[in-house]
Amino acid sequence: xxxxxxxxxxxRDVFIKMGCCAVDAAKIADVFLAAELRxxxxxxxxxxKDYYQLWKANRINVNPNVRIVHETPSTAVIDGDGAVxxxxxxxxxxxxxxxxxxxxxxxVSTRNSNHYGIAGYYAMMALGHDMIGMSMxxxxxxxxxxxxxxxxxxxxxxxxxxxxxxxxxxxxDFATTPIARGKLAVAEKKGEKVPLGFVQDKEGTPxxxxxxxxxxxxxxxxxxxxxxxxxxxxxxxxxxxxxxxxFSGANFGPFVxxxxxxxxxxDKKVGEGTGHFFGAMRIDAFQEASTFKATMDxxxxxxxxxxxxxGYDKVIIPGDPEREKEAKIRAQGIPIIPAIAKEMxxxxxxxxxxxxxxx
Amino acid sequence: xxxxxxxxxxxRDVFIKMGCCAVDAAKIADVFLAAELRxxxxxxxxxxKDYYQLWKANRINVNPNVRIVHETPSTAVIDGDGAVxxxxxxxxxxxxxxxxxxxxxxxVSTRNSNHYGIAGYYAMMALGHDMIGMSMxxxxxxxxxxxxxxxxxxxxxxxxxxxxxxxxxxxxDFATTPIARGKLAVAEKKGEKVPLGFVQDKEGTPxxxxxxxxxxxxxxxxxxxxxxxxxxxxxxxxxxxxxxxxFSGANFGPFVxxxxxxxxxxDKKVGEGTGHFFGAMRIDAFQEASTFKATMDxxxxxxxxxxxxxGYDKVIIPGDPEREKEAKIRAQGIPIIPAIAKEMxxxxxxxxxxxxxxx
Numbered sequence: 018x019x020x021x022x023x024x025x026x027x028x029r030d031v032f033i034k035m036g037c038c039a040v041d042a043a044k045i046a047d048v049f050l051a052a053e054l055r056x057x058x059x060x061x062x063x064x065x066k067d068y069y070q071l072w073k074a075n076r077i078n079v080n081p082n083v084r085i086v087h088e089t090p091s092t093a094v095i096d097g098d099g100a101v102x103x104x105x106x107x108x109x110x111x112x113x114x115x116x117x118x119x120x121x122x123x124x125v126s127t128r129n130s131n132h133y134g135i136a137g138y139y140a141m142m143a144l145g146h147d148m149i150g151m152s153m154x155x156x157x158x159x160x161x162x163x164x165x166x167x168x169x170x171x172x173x174x175x176x177x178x179x180x181x182x183x184x185x186x187x188x189x190d191f192a193t194t195p196i197a198r199g200k201l202a203v204a205e206k207k208g209e210k211v212p213l214g215f216v217q218d219k220e221g222t223p224x225x226x227x228x229x230x231x232x233x234x235x236x237x238x239x240x241x242x243x244x245x246x247x248x249x250x251x252x253x254x255x256x257x258x259x260x261x262x263x264f265s266g267a268n269f270g271p272f273v274x275x276x277x278x279x280x281x282x283x284d285k286k287v288g289e290g291t292g293h294f295f296g297a298m299r300i301d302a303f304q305e306a307s308t309f310k311a312t313m314d315x316x317x318x319x320x321x322x323x324x325x326x327x328g329y330d331k332v333i334i335p336g337d338p339e340r341e342k343e344a345k346i347r348a349q350g351i352p353i354i355p356a357i358a359k360e361m362x363x364x365x366x367x368x369x370x371x372x373x374x375x376x
Numbered sequence: 377x378x379x380x381x382x383x384x385x386x387x388r389d390v391f392i393k394m395g396c397c398a399v400d401a402a403k404i405a406d407v408f409l410a411a412e413l414r415x416x417x418x419x420x421x422x423x424x425k426d427y428y429q430l431w432k433a434n435r436i437n438v439n440p441n442v443r444i445v446h447e448t449p450s451t452a453v454i455d456g457d458g459a460v461x462x463x464x465x466x467x468x469x470x471x472x473x474x475x476x477x478x479x480x481x482x483x484v485s486t487r488n489s490n491h492y493g494i495a496g497y498y499a500m501m502a503l504g505h506d507m508i509g510m511s512m513x514x515x516x517x518x519x520x521x522x523x524x525x526x527x528x529x530x531x532x533x534x535x536x537x538x539x540x541x542x543x544x545x546x547x548x549d550f551a552t553t554p555i556a557r558g559k560l561a562v563a564e565k566k567g568e569k570v571p572l573g574f575v576q577d578k579e580g581t582p583x584x585x586x587x588x589x590x591x592x593x594x595x596x597x598x599x600x601x602x603x604x605x606x607x608x609x610x611x612x613x614x615x616x617x618x619x620x621x622x623f624s625g626a627n628f629g630p631f632v633x634x635x636x637x638x639x640x641x642x643d644k645k646v647g648e649g650t651g652h653f654f655g656a657m658r659i660d661a662f663q664e665a666s667t668f669k670a671t672m673d674x675x676x677x678x679x680x681x682x683x684x685x686x687g688y689d690k691v692i693i694p695g696d697p698e699r700e701k702e703a704k705i706r707a708q709g710i711p712i713i714p715a716i717a718k719e720m721x722x723x724x725x726x727x728x729x730x731x732x733x734x735x
Contacts, residue, residue: 326580
């Protein structure tokens, strides 16, 4: 088990050794640790090696000039200059919040970035400003549009964070697929089957085999199949892609550069890097903040008191499961499986950073 | 078969006889006919009787003072004063567009409104201004949160319309449930079963019987069940409800007043009427409009050329099916089933409007 501080310092030091300034490295570490704390280890320490390899392949810029290339009172486009995704994304969300302070809302589309970690982190940055925060990103193409077999979209997540008063905030953070890519990878490693509705084979026949993705198969959009509304999941994923990439001038859909170094970069580019989209809405641009928060408390309490289905003891309010995991993880520490600890040790040794494999 | 003009004139005249001004009545008729033309008759003529009965029950205000009650450069709250939904919604979307012209984006939350017809109509109002349009609304509670059996949410649709250049626009317009309420009603009338994943019984057990809604059952959110991500559909539906009602001060969730006169109005109110949320984003607040449209053309063409799944001949681009239906319906006319024509004739006779049951 590791403490949050230990892994935060380690992550920060790794990115400083790669050449990031201390401020950027600390921001990057914040997002990595937020993923571990919220019970999303698929976006935590397991990803350190991907970033390290992208850095070695000269595919990330550790000294980026992240800059505004276009703006209006409530909008902007940011060019991330090839930065680590967390650096471009944090600056973009800060700008959305600045604009919301002045104009009521702020909306920023970001190009020339890279994988930015968990979407929810950026949405939650707005909460302390009495704002609703939003964040979305496109990603490696693995998902087929409805009625198609071509993997053209990422798992394209959407996060929305809404402040409440006495209740904890409402925080939704979800991929626009039935299941995250990481969970399929775990099932594949264990040799387990998955329910129908997650993946299909290269002809478009539903499959229960997560390994099908390596044989020309593809992931399905939220809804799973056409009868159950997978075209609605496709709409959502497409909207994320368009807001993130067509607004900003990033690569869209099948042209998003892979966030892992072992996948080839396509010859064809339709824009610059990966794209994100951020939003901040000041609560009091609509409703007095105290009224809004009191009503959100009533909303949350009303839904928390919904009658559970037989066999369940309570209804899930978005954000509850992650908050429960965070409390547990903060108390118990963060477990790192030996294979990941070994990768971290190798990176530590190559860069000259300390890392204790025993935790 | 009826012509568009005939049914438009009829609808306008019905609302004029109820007391609406000619301008409002024409707007209402526009939205009714848009539903028929886009192949969504569940939101077309079949609804005339609901509005007529709400009017007779003094539950809609035909002379409303639709007014701005709060605003910033990019936001506003509108009070619909109990108007027919289309009247409050059209004014709200116009204001969002006005604000986007000045500030880059415009966002309007609307309270004290009623059922507003098809969500896509308002989103599409932005297209002619070189803007992306958005529209969402809360609705009669029929849908249970994930792991619950309490019907607390409407089918809460989301519509997003995005302009392109040579290609037709991208228009997504979907309920945040696997299937629309109207399609369940049709299956029930025919005595047909439905696939699992649409509805559950009063204990939360999946059911294939659409009539279960009358026996304490409820509709499920997009995703269908927890394994397939129905908590993501719940997140979407909840966000629609909060943006529409908590921002504006309308009734949220289980307290949304029914849009049909035969259902009772609850004693408990937590706000005023039904709520909607609208957005407009000027394309050139992010990207030069010609560049954006050319890239959207490339986006649409890329996805249209995705390889179809076995047994299908093409991929669906959001907006394509509705456009194809509209072309067919404009050429062939609008069919009205005898039971609906009879209702329309009765209303026509009561109000002193002409209506030819033969079409």
